[in-house]
Amino acid sequence: MKRAAVFFLVLIASIAALYFSQRRKDATPVSANAVVAMAADAQRDITRAPMRFTRLSDDEEVAVGKELADQYASTTELSPEEKALDDYVKQVGNSLAANAHRRLPYSFHLLPNRSMINAFSLPGGPVYIGEGLLDLMTSEDQLASVLGHEIEHIDHYHCAERVQVEARMRSLNLGIVGAIVQIPLSAWEAGYNKDEEFEADREGIRLAVLTGYSPYGAVSLFQTFAKLHNEYVIRAQSPEEELSELAIQSLEGYFRSHPLPSERIAQANAVIAQEHWQNSKPERPFRVEFVVGNGKQ
Amino acid sequence: MKSLFAFEESIGAILGKIGIVLVVLGVAYFGVLGFGRLEPAGKVGVIYGVAVALLAGGIYFEKRERYRILGHTLIGGGWALLFFTTYALNHVEAMRVMSSETFDLILMLAVALGMVAHTLRYRSQLVTGLAFLLAYSTVALSHDDVYSLSSGIILALGLVAIAIKMGWFELEVFGILASYFNHAYWLYRLLGPQGANGHAFPDYHASTAILLFYWITYRVSYVVRKTTSVRAEHVSTAAALLNTLLLLGVMKFQSVQPELAFVALLIIGAVEFTLGQLPITRRRREAFIVLSVMGTALMIAAFPFRYSGNNLDILWLIGAEVLLIAGVMVSEVVFRRLGLFAGLLVGLHLAFVDLQEFTAFRRIHNEIDLRTGLTFALCGVVFYLNSLYVSQRWKSLFAISPDDKLLVAHSYIGAFSAIFAGWALSSGDWNAVTFAGIMLALAVLSHRLKSFHLRLQYAVVGFLSLLCVALVNLHTEVPQYTHVTNRLITLPLIAAAFYVTAKFAVADQTPQQKTFRGILAFVGTGLLTLLIYFEVPEFWQPCAAIMFAVALLEIGRQIRYNGLTWHTHLLTALAILSALVADQSGHETWHSIPLHAISAFPVVVGTYWSARRINLPDAVHVNLGRAAYSWAASGLMAWVLYEAMPEAWISVAWIVFAVLLTSVMRRIHYRQLGWQANAVAAAAVIRAYQFDLETNQQLWAGISLRVVVIAIVSAGLYFLSRRSTPSGSEPDHIVAYLHTTAATALLALLAWHEEPNGWLVAIWAIFAVVLIIIDRRFEFEDLRWQAHALAALTMVRSIGFNLYVTDTWHGLSVRLLSLIVVAVVFYAMALIIRMPEEYRKRDFHHIYSWAASALVSLLAWYELQPLSVALGWAVFGLVLFEYGLWRKERQFRFQSYVALTASFGRIFFANLTAGNPDEFWGPRMYTVLPIAVILFFVYAQLGPDNESARDDRRLRFDLLLAYLGTGAIVALLHFQFANEWLVTAWASVVFALFGISMLLDRAIFLHQALLVTLGTCARGVMHNLFGASYFTAGDWTGRFFVLGSAIAVMLACLPFAYRWRDRYKVSQARNWLMTLAQHPEQVMFFAPVVLLTLMLAVKMRSGMITVSWGVESLLILIFAFVINERSFRLTGLLLLLVCFGKILVIDMWGLETRDRYITLIIVGAAMSLASFFYAKYREKIRQFL
16 A cells, blocks of 8 residues: 555556656757767766876977968968958957967967858967857957957867877877877867866856956857757757767767856856856947058058 | 784884984984084984983883883894994994904904805715716817727716616616717818818718727616616617717718718618517517617608619609508508508608609690609599508507508508699699599599598599699680680590599488588589580570579479579579579660560579479478569569669559469469569559659659659558568568658658758657557557658758858747647657556657657757857756646756756867856856756655655656756866866865765765765865976975865765764675775775875975885874874885885985984984884774674
């Protein structure tokens, strides 16, 4: 009797939970994110100790970064507008880099491609930002948050560790800097795992605030990302769509396990609350000092 | 155990000593390196105070027996510190309080080591050798012209005299080396690294004379000496060889007239050979052999310096034969062997010099080379004479190794020579004929002499003949079916040679011999077959081949050689192959029938004839052959029908042919025809499936051609199912199964083609039920299996097609309706299906309930929201479990476990990442928690008191569910808490699991607790320690609080762990986890200790790591002494030793000054205290050993 009562209690509670989950308005996307996040988490954790003990020296890291940066060196001349944007990026980036932990030759570059909504960094200092990402920005603080995020990827050895990881995966000899450039550039654009992205977000915001920017630049930019994410995310309508999505995500997602924009917003707000930055100064407008006449600036 | 403790105790005692040393050093550093504003006098006072305290402590402890060692150590440390401080009064700047250099010198007393020289004298070769070495060295360093080398002559003479007198032949070896190298060094300095290189130099003759003098001196020594042991003789041999070799080497280095090499080698060789024949030499067998061999070798080596090509062959051959004949005549084995080896040299010359020249010649001229041919022929004759005649005539002289092997080698050289003689003396198509002739001749000889090696040789020659045929005589460069006269003449000749060789090939009746003969005969047949292939027109080739095959079969019967039957087999196969490949496009026809089908018909007839006439001694082989031929004939006939009939009616023609074969089989009682009928029927089925089912042609009044053809084929199959065995015998069940299954399958497929929509699964399911009902009534077992197959197809189609159907029927979903019908039919089939009781007992009928449950689960997947699917499956699993428990049907419970497992897996893809980041009681919690509760609820029902769930426990489903439940909780925590706090959350789970395990007395939760502990430890190490940020772990919380809390929670589990250890004391461990579970306290101690130790290593300031470890190890030791746990104690001890090692290797050299002395003092004190505790608790530890 007691057993039957417990059974019915469990059954009723479960059915109630089922009822609530059926009624929930926002459709939950089916994805391999949980598994991928755990796997990436485990993979990162497993590599932590070796990473610590096989650290590249700063000189090696800078040398590798230079080799890789040569592949991005544009052969075409920037237009006056792009040149102005490039200068703007350099100006904001250099002001941030002055407050980084490591003394590295940081450099900041515009990639003149309006379809590129991304930014990435290379070991040793080079940071690249796509023109498409700049198009989304409405304040200089947002730019500072992105550049701060990328600086922190370098500052916290994420880029250097990517070299170590990729080199190990390709059985390359770390002593041969030239061999590192065999790593495809897409590997740098793909981003990092969840922990590293969170760390870069967190520390990037701190760096921006330390340089005099508003932490809400990051929040507002993440909100823009969230809007884009909600527009473009594919929600499976049937189990077979779920499975195909899972297969695709499982293959791609391992190295693209970015946190969701909502998680990044939550963390940014938590950092602001923790550091008592709620009353920080307002965001500055996004400005590019460019005079069209004769291409003079 | 006691010895281990003794070791541990001694380590403890040593720790005390080390500790005091460290303390003293630390205090000394403190004094030397300064401490804030403390003045020298103050420091001296402090250190004196410490020293006095140590001394006082030592005196105090020394009085107690237990602490005597510690007391001595403390006294020693105290005095050392006193000594140091006194020394520092003047010599350490930071502690200088007085000034006195004299006192300084007294303190700087150095201690030194002395060396002892050996004044012993020896009478030994070593000493003498050393003296000579020095003498030679001085000579080498001092001589300028050739006359200075005279000292070397004197030394050589002296050395030879000593060697002969004392019997120190090793010394002479050294002397030979020294003499020649000394001379060579002189030449090197005079001529440079290239030597004379043909250019005269003034001292050439003097140098040559000195070299010859050396050679003569040492050679005389060799000839006149008396050896008393084998070793001495061997050393002498080495000296003899070195003497000549070094002479030749140095002579070559200073050579100015290379053309004299022939004369020099010939003379030296002759002298050596002559010396070898002297009576004084012949007393020593080894010396005789050495000198004879060396002399002969030198003389043979001399000839190439003057002669080359065929002349050299002839000269060497003559020399070899002279030595061989001399050896035979005087019965001297050395000469015989020298002759045989010289013969080998001739063979090598033939192979590597003459043959290359000849092949180079043949590449340019395709004509006879008489000179080379005759040389090879002569060599061939001589070598064969050596091998075949001499060996037989003087058999006793060549009976032992290596003589017999050398003669065999001569035989092969003879064969080699004969082959190339034949090649050189013929050309073109006739090379193969010549080789075939040599093969035949060797075969006759082999047959007569019964020689294995000759057999091998003629096999090789035969192979070469075949190679020539392949490369030349086949004339593949000429288009097929073009007559070539040479081919027509030579191929039959060669084939005849092979046939005749085959006759002589058999030396005995062993299987290998028969195989050898068979191969030779087979080559003959192969050559004639190739002749047919190249010369006979395409459409006639099958006929010619089958005629040749039948002819060989009949000849084989006549001459009683069964090997020819194999030839018949292969030729028949070739005939069939040629029939199949002739005019494959079927361009050439006769009244719309392709000609190749007609040309194949004689092959069918011939093959059936062979099947009838085949004759072999073994009846089994006859039956096999007959079966193979009849199968081949029937197969070919089926092919003929395929080629000749209109394509829509091929399957009908085949089924009729199958029926015909069955009828003949029943008439002549030849079973193979029945099997052939079955095979043809199978082909008809395949044809119907592949072609006729796809035909959409209408025959008349709405009836399609497909329906008619499939109906005829099915009818034929049903007929064959009951008539496939000879009349009077039982029908073959398997064949009946196959035929009716094929018929049913064709009808099912027909239904698919006629009605391809969502309702097909329902039709098939109902059809399956009908078959099962018929089976229940008439016991047609094959129909039941077909019903199974139909049900399987229904299941596959339900999953593969109906799940995607979106049609509606009267407003209701066809997917839902059709799959419900199928699920209901399946559940019904699980109830009514007839099957052997044995299968029913093993729950085979529940395959249908499994399928039905799978369909219901899939429907849930399709109908529910993604977030709800896991929970839906869990609820379905719960219901299935309760039904299975109520009806005592374990399969329903098993289905429930699968559903629950799937539910668990599903949460990783939908539920764990659901909800918003700031939403604690969100969908993740309210969907995953109920699943965990269901898992634990079901687990709780599987307790040992539930008798009906015995199988479930046996299959460990209870463990699975418990693990899944805990896994769900652990995974939930992983996503619910911030990454760095996860370790604490998991540690709390460990605590909870320990508590539950104690409360419910279920060991499974202990196992889980241990596993989660290991996971927590790994997570803590990898994520919180090594995975933490490089720069931002500075705050107190980030550094210690998170991991510290996890460590504290884990250590709090130790009381539980000790209670569990007591429960498990008598249990047997079956795996590593149970082994751990026998000592949970070890896990619960070591996991946090490892974490703590690593945390201190990673998070502490580098200067304080050793200090913190020292304190940790002391705390561990105290804890271990209190609870008396040996492993903990050893851990503390080990950690202290690690501290000591780290101090030695790293801290002493790498730390800042302040950190260094703090480390030394604190770790030293910790070690001393550890030593103190070892002394204090000594009896207590021994009591528990």
